[in-house]
Amino acid sequence: MSRRDLSKEAWCWYHLTSEAFYRGAVESCRMVLAFFKEEALTRGLQDYGRNNQIYDAWKKHAQDLESGIALAKFGDYAKLDDAAAGIYSTNRGVTQHVWMGWLGDAEEKYHELTMIPGRYATRIRTTLAPGLRGGLYWIEDAATDSPESKNQDFGPTGDDILLLIQSGSEEKYPHLKATPVPSHFPGYAPDTSRPVRTGELVPWTGVWIPAAGLENHSLTFAIEGLPMPPSWRIIKTAEQLEQECVDSGKGKRNKNGLVFDDQGELLTFLDDELEITEMTWYPLLQVDEVERVVQRGRVEANQPCPVRGYWYTPAKQNSRALFEHGARMPDFPGSTYGATIWYWDDNQG
Structure with a gap:
């Protein structure tokens, strides 16, 4: 895992849970809707098969996201989470059960466009999951769940959140063209006067930092009125697990850096090894915001x-x-x- 950068990670968490990001998801659904409508009308196939149903589905996704954004302003993020889940369902249903051959050469373009709201949906669900479900899971199920289940993080771990600002992000998340990643990230600092323990009710919606710091933990998004989530401590990174496999002789690395087992099967290490843990959290604020208020x-x-x-x-x-x-x-x-x-x-x- 690379050296952690609090300012970058904090900015990404705040942006991924911002109205600007959510509206990017809405516009991406409308892009699919407009493309699908134009192609169907041009061919006179708007009533063919399940085309009307697919059109109505994308229209509903945009509307549901809009409703979710409105409710999120009042602290209710459940509708937004459900709207993102609906995008998965449509993409999966079209891919598995609907014949799209009538699109001809435009079919590839359709699937490329649907990947964009799919990415938005993935990010919305993973960044909201700790706040929506993590605290309740800790209170109700974590104590009796299996290690394999309870040590699976609800949200992005380590510096995975930084995927938002990698090269090519504007193509993956088109709203960044109008709301670009800053050239200089603002500084952030914890407000240690407001500690909240896992399981306690969150007093303020926003990004929170664990008292243990970032070395083996991650930031989280917590929602006012819901229980504060636990933290998932990183025991070993995916890179460390991969190297252990090589060192133990269970895998061999080729000249391209890929690891294969004795049967020649590619071994992939996508996830860190984690351990759920109770944590004290502090709200994370921009340094200049706190300093400006105190100075004024x-x-x-x-x-x-x-x-x-x-x-x-x-x-x-x-x-x-x-x-x-x-x-x-x-x-x-x-x-x-x-x-x-x-x-x-x-x-x-």
Whole structure:
């Protein structure tokens, strides 16, 4: 595994769980829809076989993703997850059960286009899985499940998340042409004043970092109101497992670096060896966001609290209080002091 880069990984997690990414998925479905419609109409085959059904399916995928985006703004990501799962179902059904020969030379183009929403769907499901299912799994099933099952991570492990910013990503995820990967990634830092343990309810939706750091763990996306997921500790990377196979004599590496067994079968090591573990997590914020708030040192009443901590206002005696990130800052309109302005307390003890 390569040397981990927190800034890159954090940016990728935040982007993959952003509205911009989700809307990229919507547009990719519409691209398939437009292509399929044009090809069917040109040939006069819109009513042929299951063409109407396929057209309606892609139209529904775009609509379901739109609905999922709207609900996600209120903290409900289940619809978005279901919409992504539906894309798998359509692609699998078309590939396995529908004759597409009527498309002629355009059939290959159709399947190329459907791979794009397929990639979006894969990313949506894997990045949402820890927050949607990981915490409940820890509470309800992990203790009694088999090691083979419970040590399979729900989301991207290690630096796999960085696949988003590899060369050629704009072709795989077309929305990146309009929302490009930054040339300089912002810095991120944990807010250690807000620890949450696996199984506890998440107070804030966003990207979280394990207290153990990134060396053998991964970031996660946690959803407000759901149980905080566990972490899956990386015991051995896929590269280490491959090398162990070679060192033990069970596999031999050829001149191209591929590993084969004694029967000449290619051995592939795609997954890291993992172990599920309880973890303390901290929300991961942009460094400049935290520094800017603390340096400015003030926030107006009725605005959301930008950083968890102790704040006070001259508009009310003994007002010093602890506010959570996102909490509405109180207003005291009858105060003789005037407008209610809250100030950051330098003494956070």
